[in-house]
Amino acid sequence: MADLPKVRNVMTAGAMGSGKTCAIDCLAAQCFLVGEDKIGDTRLAHARQDEKDKGCSIKANITTLVLEGKQLLNIVDVPGHVEYSAEFSVMVPIADGALVMADASKDALPVATGQQMKQLGKWGVMPVLFCNRIDTSILVTKKDAQEIVDDITQIIEAFNLIAQTTHEGTPVLMDPIKGSVIFGSASSGWAFAIPTLAAFYAKKMGQEVDKMCSRLWGEQYFNPAKKSWSNLPSDGSVRGFVKLVLDPINSLLTSCEAGDLAKVEKVMKGLDVTMSITDKKLEGIPLFKRVMQLWMPAGTCIAKAVETFIPNPKAAQEKRFHLFTDAAVTDPCAVALKNCDAAGPLMFNCVKLTPQPSTVGRFFAIGRVYSGTLGADKGFLLEDDYIPPHARVVEEVTAPAEGEGEGEAVEEAEIDPEDAALMKKAPKQK
Numbered sequence: 094m095a096d097l098p099k100v101r102n103v104m105t106a107g108a109m110g111s112g113k114t115c116a117i118d119c120l121a122a123q124c125f126l127v128g129e130d131k132i133g134d135t136r137l138a139h140a141r142q143d144e145k146d147k148g149c150s151i152k153a154n155i156t157t158l159v160l161e162g163k164q165l166l167n168i169v170d171v172p173g174h175v176e177y178s179a180e181f182s183v184m185v186p187i188a189d190g191a192l193v194m195a196d197a198s199k200d201a202l203p204v205a206t207g208q209q210m211k212q213l214g215k216w217g218v219m220p221v222l223f224c225n226r227i228d229t230s231i232l233v234t235k236k237d238a239q240e241i242v243d244d245i246t247q248i249i250e251a252f253n254l255i256a257q258t259t260h261e262g263t264p265v266l267m268d269p270i271k272g273s274v275i276f277g278s279a280s281s282g283w284a285f286a287i288p289t290l291a292a293f294y295a296k297k298m299g300q301e302v303d304k305m306c307s308r309l310w311g312e313q314y315f316n317p318a319k320k321s322w323s324n325l326p327s328d329g330s331v332r333g334f335v336k337l338v339l340d341p342i343n344s345l346l347t348s349c350e351a352g353d354l355a356k357v358e359k360v361m362k363g364l365d366v367t368m369s370i371t372d373k374k375l376e377g378i379p380l381f382k383r384v385m386q387l388w389m390p391a392g393t394c395i396a397k398a399v400e401t402f403i404p405n406p407k408a409a410q411e412k413r414f415h416l417f418t419d420a421a422v423t424d425p426c427a428v429a430l431k432n433c434d435a436a437g438p439l440m441f442n443c444v445k446l447t448p449q450p451s452t453v454g455r456f457f458a459i460g461r462v463y464s465g466t467l468g469a470d471k472g473f474l475l476e477d478d479y480i481p482p483h484a485r486v487v488e489e490v491t492a493p494a495e496g497e498g499e500g501e502a503v504e505e506a507e508i509d510p511e512d513a514a515l516m517k518k519a520p521k522q523k
Contacts, residue, residue, distance in 0.1 A: 094165065097407045097433060101399050102461070104169035104184055106213065107194030108203035109149065112225040114138050115279035116192060116395060117156055117168055122282065123392035124158050130383075132391075133280035138170035149173075153180040153445065155459065160396050175205055183444045185212050186417070187461035190219045190403025192395065194279070195252065197224035198234065200244045202251045210252075214259030217413035221275070221398045222252055222267045228278035231346065232378065238335040238343070249274060269310045273402050276338075277391055281382045284391035285338075286398060293364075294337060308333045342385070349381040357384060364388055407433040410463065417442070417463060424484060429464040439465030439472065 094100065105113035117138045121127040127135045138156055139145050150172040158166045169188055171181045191213050195202060213220060224245050230236045236244075253266045267273045269287045277284025291305040298305070307313065314323050314330035315337075323330065331340075341360075348356045354373060357380065361368055366387045375383055404412070414431040421427065429437025443460040 095435075096165075098405050099163065100165045100167070100405055101190065101403050102167045102169075102188050102406060102409075103190045103192055103399055103403055104188035104218070105171060105194065106181070106191045106206070106209045106220070107173055108196070108205040109173035111173060111194035111196050111203075111206075112223070112279035113173060113192075113194050114150060114170060116194060116223065116225075116391070117170055119279055119282055119284070119391035120158055120160070120166065120168070120395055121156075121392075123160050123390075123396065126158070129282055129386055132282035132386075138168075151177060151180075152447075153184045153459075154447075160392075164396060164400060166396070166399065173205060178205075178208070181209060182212060185216050185218060186442060187444055188216075188218055189406060189409035190221065190399065192223055192399065193220045193252070194223050194225050195248050196226050196229075197241075197245050197248050197276070198226040198229035200247045202248060202255070206252075207255050210255045210259045214256070214261065216416060217260075217409075219265060219403050219409075220256070220267070221273055221402050222249065223275045223277070223279070223284070223395070224248055225277065225279050227276055228281050231342065238339040239332070241339060242332060242334055245276065270306045272398060275394055275398055277389065277394070278385075279391060281385065282391050283382075283385035283389040284394040285389040286394055289389075289394065289397075290338060309337060310334055345384060346381050349384065350377055352376060354380075360384075361387065414463075420484060426464070426481070432464075434464050435466050437464040439467060441465075441467055441472065 105116060107113055114136050115133045118127050118132045118135055121135075121137045122129050122132055127137055136145070136148070138154060139148075139150065140154055141152060144151050150170055153169060153171045156168045156170065158168065160166065169184045171177075171184055173181075193206065193210070193213075195206065210220070227241065227245075230241045230244065249267055249269065256265045256267070269276075272286040272288040275284050275286050287306055287309050288302070291309055292302050294300075294309075295302045295305040308315075308322055310333070312324050312326075313333040314326050315321075315333055316323065316327060316330045318329050322333070326332075345357065345360060348360070358368060358373070361384060366384070368384070368387065372380075372383050372387070410433045411431055414427065415422075418424075418427050418430060422431075426438055426440065428434075430440060440463045441460055442463060443458045445459040446456040447459055449455045449457060
């Protein structure tokens, strides 16, 4: 916690059923809290019994994970149903970034996602887009590669259009080439970003990674007969994303469904992936799910995107500290908040009270420490309109002119002795 560059405060966002809780399972699998074969079934973030019974998030909660001792993630899981939108609203201020889940098996963003984006923009929360449920398009609806590309493209364009209107003054356009867009299946535990695959193909083909990234997305076509690339389609040419991403995935699926384990092992060996004896005993769709997890582990992909595109607490508060306080930028509290100063005055924003199951009438206070250090000691609950003594403006009362205000008594305002002593020490603000 003391190493702020390694800390990320991130929340999930997206409509109900978009895969938010499954994404947390993918991250938990990297910490060995969830078995890779139990991703999507464990639902680690569902702590309440009614959530486990219904299979959906009802109340917001926080899960803290340490990934390989290198990264500390405070993940806020929130319900996506519109009836529980208040749970989302209260949690937005304590997050620096959001993992926005979108159902890429469809060609449009739900209205609920757009409403959530408005709140993320209001609080300056930086998003990362996860185009989820690619497996649904491949296994269930059996869409061809070009249809899948069209759906994903429309999702990204719709997301960027909303981001342009909600995140004013801050460019947050999602760019697959840079890696701010993730593709995959959270419930199956596999996901990838363009830069990761580009690095693999660049090494294999002896090309630059940046150049290969641009070829894997957008209007880039490969002609197998001529073995050349072009930004215009021609006879026999195939879009780069289809040729180097979707075709290999479909080829693996075909081999798994046909029970051709030898071919699957050959492909995995070419990808520098080793299959265990238990993996080789699987067949059909379970085998396909497992080899995709080995090739493209979702937890690793999500963690890298979060680390790259979501700011750490100090960097985030430097940019949006003015959203949390009305104090002047030179005020000691504002300075401590901006610097995320652990030695400064304690400022804790309690966003929610959760009842303690074992003790009636007692609650857990959920929130975030913006400055100072919170320990096992007493604190002071301040009113919403509280103004510290040093920031209060003292109005001078001028004596009435002769003949004016006769018969009217001027009452002096009573000032608390402690506040009066503090105001004498602090300079008056005009």
